[in-house]
Amino acid sequence: MKRIWLVWLGLTCAGAMPVAAQHASCPAGEVLDPSADIDAWTLKHRTVVQADFKTEIVNEYCMESSKILSADLSRQDSLRTSDSDINRVRSAVIDEYLDSYANPDRVFRTLGATLRSHLGASGFSRPVPRARGLIHVEYRHVVARVQLRGKDYPPWSRFILLPGRTLFVGLDGARRICRGLIMVRVSAPVKVVC
Amino acid sequence: MNISKKNIFHLIFLIFINNISICKAQTRIDYRWLNESLGRVSVSAGIFFDPLLMNEILVQSDNFAVNYCPKNIGLGETNWCMIKLFKSSGVDKMMTDFMKNIVQNRSIYTNNNINIKNSKYDINYWPPLGGEPSLVAVIEVPESLVSKQVSLQGAAGPIVLGKGARYLIVRPGLNTIIFGTGAAAIHQTVAVQARARLALSGTADQIPVRLGRIIPLDLAHCAQRPPPPPVSDKLSHPLYWRASNLRKRESDDVRLKNLAPFATQAGLEVSVAIDGNGVCTERCINGLGIAFVRSIATWRENCSACDSNMFSVIKIGPNTWLDVRVIDLIGQMGEGKLSATAMNLRPSGVISYDQVDDNAELIANVCTTSSLPTPWFAPLKAALCTRGSMGIGFLRPELALRGNQTACGEAKDFIACGVPGGKVEVALSGSRFSIPLADGSYTEIGSSDGQPIDLTSVLFHEVGHWLGVPHSETAGKEAVLDVMSETYDPRRTCISSASVIMLNNATDRRWPYSTKSFTGLRRRMRSR
Incomplete structure (x- = not known):
């Protein structure tokens, strides 16, 4: 270092x-946006996350949630989940995502992969650069x-x-x-x- | 002599630089001390090292010394601790114990009190955590060859080790050992796994090795110990689950009743499905088979709780691979040397496979035999004689090569996805995968500008899931991350001790952490 x-x-x-962001909803459906969880993580770990990064996380989270909820349920193997499932894992997903972002020794995966894994997808995640x-x-x-x-x-x-x-x-x-x-x-x- | 001011300055500068390097050298051990000790001890104990391994041991010794002795040595000070530790008779005792522990298959931890100049050094671990040279294998030299000069075949010719060797400590994988010199020399080429012990016959090749033979992955073991058991609630921990305790008190009947079906499955049939024409040619499909079989061989050799006949016949797409021991048994049977009642496989340290689709003699032997009282015969006959589906087996996985979308999500998020029923989808979009071929070269599928992903590592991970091994993160936050971690990492393509424990726990169907039947996708979120 x-x-x-x-x-x-x-x-x-x-x-x-800076003023803490208000707890809001993602545009699509009843999935809550993870702003409050990001704020809680930054406060707990005394780590500054700039506003543009926070916006990126919120947008990606909402987009991935929307994709999961609109998945083709006719497929036998599709991810059968609901908005309440997504809301329940939200805090754990944000914690894991930011923990690994702030730990350069760990390989890092997308927010989409983190969310889907917490919902039960048994995938081998792709490592992505920070x-x-x-x-x-x-x-x-x-x-x-x-x-x-x-x-x-x-x-x-x-x-x-x-x-x-x-x-x-x-x-x-x-x-x-x-x-x-x-x-x-x-x-x-x-x-x-x- | 005319000495200018500039020259004097240079002279002072050089002296200063030399002093710094001397001081730095004093904070690390001198390899010569250990080298000399290893030389002395090797001859007296009759234990010889592969020189490449010796280098690893020297490096580990250095790590040990740096951790053991005070680290903050001032400039110009001598690190007496290291000198006492390594430049004395104590080092010979330490190295002797170290090597004996390896050849006796004991833990390589030693617990010695070494007296060095009236100071007691309690060596309670060796080498330090995280750096154990456990990636070694032991070869036992037959009595008839002890007096001969022993050499290891190196890339640039034989490396002479000396005479009087009773044990050789070598790197895992293929090793060619030469006894004697000249035309009378005996060459033995053997495949040996890490931490295994193999006794040479001394008369012929122990395991005949030919091009294309599949052996377990080199350097497949991560040199880390599993995390320690939790203080409380030990029995609910995935690594320290009660299976091993139960087994001690359980009868064999109960244990066998709870053995997972895969652990006794002799034949494994993997079907291959490919999206799009020309994505994976015949050569590529054969390469997928090689990657699969290598992964299976590596997991199988670590499964001490599995049946010896497990996965002795593997059919992947149109190709069939056979455990080398089965090939030997069929050969002996064809020559009338073996009765049909002695056909079950015995436990082995090394699991290796040969592709047998072109082995006409073996196919004829199998197809002309009506039946054999062994679990591997029926699947073998189905694979080789009817050339159809084996039609049996609890575990019948499928490999699907997809484009962008897998059941887990898009290719940007996942490399591969395990779905219910034992299917594995590999997402080719945005990635290049390197696939091993029989001649030792590699081919690639997919496309991207980045580094290719090693498909063997991906399949190694997925085969682990088929056998019930969950992601290594299951073992807790302190878990050692290995090939079973949730995210692919080219630096971690090995199996840790934790995953080996989980593999053996997964052979008991009562173990609650197993990735049974790939129900993952439909499973509700994990409780936290």
Whole structure:
């Protein structure tokens, strides 16, 4: 893991904390969207999941649920499941999906494969590459919030981010505690010390 | 001599660099100490190693030392712990015990107190967890050949080990051992499995090996131990289920009554269904058979609870493979050397198969014999003489090559899908699969730009399910992930000890974790 030390700065900055998403329904049918489960996972594991990733997960989950419910039931081997089955496994599916996303040592499978496996499909899942990288942050000073690409996040220990150069800023109130340009890679997590 | 300031700087720099490398070397053991010890011990104990294996042992020793001794050695400090541990008489005792444990089929853990310069080193495990060289096999040398020079056939010629060998510790798979030199040398080519022990006859090839013979997968075992039993509720754990305890108290009748039907099934017939013309040609279908048979051979050799005759006849599509021991028995019967009453197979360390579709002599022998009191004869006769379906067997799996859609979902999510009735669907869309051929080469089916997926590994996984082995995640969060994990991983195409335990548990129909009849798709969600 590459370790990056961020530069301490006594400057000021302002911003707002993200608001937790409301629990909603997927467009198709009675399947509940997994926003609340994603929020619960991020809080439990102190891991920041950016809004666009969260939207992706919700959309994929709803789309896969819709596909499962509209499967051709005339096939003897089709997945006979209901929206209540899907709602029951939702939390476990999101937990497993995000756990494996945040663990680079584990092979990673699609959300569709994770959902179907939890519903009982006895398939051999395809490994897929991750689209986002992971950074671990160690705080040596009191940091009240973190700013990334102009948005504020809680000062949590892990961030799942899109690859590329990212400006990481640690703030305590209006005071900048640390600031540095980090390179997020999908291949290996980066350790940041603030 | 004219020494410039620049040269002096270079000299100081070189000294500095050399010092660093010396200090680094002191934090690791010197392989020469172990090499010398292995040399001494091999001769005195009469146990010789394949040199490639020796390298693995040296690496394991290094891991052991790094874990055993203090890790944080300061720059310029000598790691006395390692020197005491490995550069003394203690190392010979340790290596002797280590090798004796292997040849005596005991756990390779040792529990020794080694006195080294008045310090006691309690070696309670060796080598460290996660790195055990259990991927070794033991060959017993017959008394008549002990005095001869023994060599192993290597890629670049014979590797001379020395004289006086009573045991050889070799890598699993095919090994050619040469006793003596020149024209009088005796060559023995044998197939031997990991952790197995094989006694050589010393007069002829132990197991005749020819091109195309299917032997169990090389390096099929993951070198990890199963997770420890839970403190409470041990009996409900998939690995520590009560089957083994029950068996100790149960009569053979009760045990046999509860034996899963597959465990006594002598003939296995696998049908092949392909979506689309030209997707898998005759050569490709033969390759599918090879991948299947290799997977079956590997699982079968690990199933100590299974009947010895299990899957001795395998028909895949139009092709038939036969357990080599059955071929030998039929040959002896044809020569009048064997009575028909001694036809049941005995347990064997290595399970290997030959394709017999072109073996006219064997086919004639089988087809002219009316019946034999052995479970493998009826399926064999059906496969070879009527060339039709065996028409028997609890387990009659089907392999279907699909495009994008399987019953589990789309090809983007699943490589393969097990469906009720023992059918396996492989999704070809978006993937290339490499398939082994009889001549040792590979062919490919499917299309994608990525790395090809090893079809043998996929079938290895699915055959595991047919035999009732669930996904390795069933063994809990701490489970070792292997070929039975839910997601294909090219780094984990081996069987762990946990899956071997689950295989043997699955032979008892009361084991609740078995993937029985592929009811998975219709099963309601798992309770959590």
